[in-house]
Amino acid sequence: MVLQSRGFHPVLFDPAERLGGTLNVADKGVGKDKITKLVDSMIAEAREARIELRLGKEATVDKVIALDPCRVFVACGARPMIPPVPGVDGANVVTAEDVLLGRKAVKGDCLVVGSGLTGLEMAEVVAAAGHKTTIADLLPEIGAGTYAP
Numbered sequence: 001m002v003l004q005s006r007g008f009h010p011v012l013f014d015p016a017e018r019l020g021g022t023l024n025v026a027d028k029g030v031g032k033d034k035i036t037k038l039v040d041s042m043i044a045e046a047r048e049a050r051i052e053l054r055l056g057k058e059a060t061v062d063k064v065i066a067l068d069p070c071r072v073f074v075a076c077g078a079r080p081m082i083p084p085v086p087g088v089d090g091a092n093v094v095t096a097e098d099v100l101l102g103r104k105a106v107k108g109d110c111l112v113v114g115s116g117l118t119g120l121e122m123a124e125v126v127a128a129a130g131h132k133t134t135i136a137d138l139l140p141e142i143g144a145g146t147y148a149p
Helices: 033-048 061-067 096-100 117-128
Strands: 011-014 052-055 110-113 133-136
Touching: 096 117, 110 117, 117 133
Parallel strands: 011 052, 110 133
Antiparallel strands: none
């Protein structure tokens, strides 16, 4: 919106159908509905500013060149880190994102690997759904770094 207000014509590509990236996963945890409201308000602001949104579209080199832009900003987002351990490719292994977005279902007891914010929120969601849940991490303390001292 800053670029738009300074006379530029920003074009925003997003392969997803909804803006917000991983905030659309972060808002699925217990008590995280304010994140949804934040994303909704940012989407409304972008539309009100008449920013050109190309949702469901990848920003390929050809598409970007065709725009003849003066600058290109790349916001590539984040992908889950999958540890290279035996069995990680099993049918019983899912990412937090897949579960939180409803792409995969959880069955039986759960082992949540990683105790950062995503891991802790995932554990809270599956435990609240009635699954016996265990959290494991390589660090000696669960939730290390989640709160500043």
